Amino acid sequence: MPRFLAVYSMKAEDLARFRAMPKAEQDAVDAVGLPAWDAWEKRNAASLLDRGGMVGKTVRASKNGIGPYTNDFCGYVIVEAKTAEDAARLFLDHPHITIFPGDGVDIMPFLT
Template sequence: MYIGTAGATEKAQWNKMDPEKRKALEASGMKAWMAWGKAHADAIVDQGRPLGKTKRASSQGIADIKNGMTGYAIVQAESHEAAARMFENHPHFAIFPGDSVEIMECLPLPGQ
């Protein structure tokens, strides 16, 4: 899960940046992201997508909420540690103002 917050965007002064500078940084970030994808193409099961607005359904009903998840990708690796290492210095936080990438294992369903 790609994690990003308003605080990280503010810290990077992303929205206060000169528009031309931000546009150039976005272009270099996307180039780096594509290079990351090519370098890990054999491990990427689903390149993912950006995530939009969030709703929560619970016993109290449906509500609009906010969380830090901004996108996802699905990768396959020899171990949880190996999957995490794939995201070291990822453009999401090395170039763009993302906070981090959280790596979670997809576990088998109980009883299967």
């Protein structure tokens, strides 16, 4: 069955807004979101090849050298599905976009 890289994205301004909330409000979101995320993983366990994880700040290596870089990438997971659309459907109710300030989940097939 085809494999897909699912990339969690979050706009910097959305993360900043979340981090500007009082700690108690952030904790309340986490108290709902983290168990929902765990439940999502359990519901979709058969499709998860690598649970991936969330990531921190980016350092880019390019022809100009190495330095900090900004993008919306904040995490990933590797899933298995018949089509990219089937893979995308797994994320329609994902807490990243329904509870947390996530922007979306981009689905890309592995070609090799």
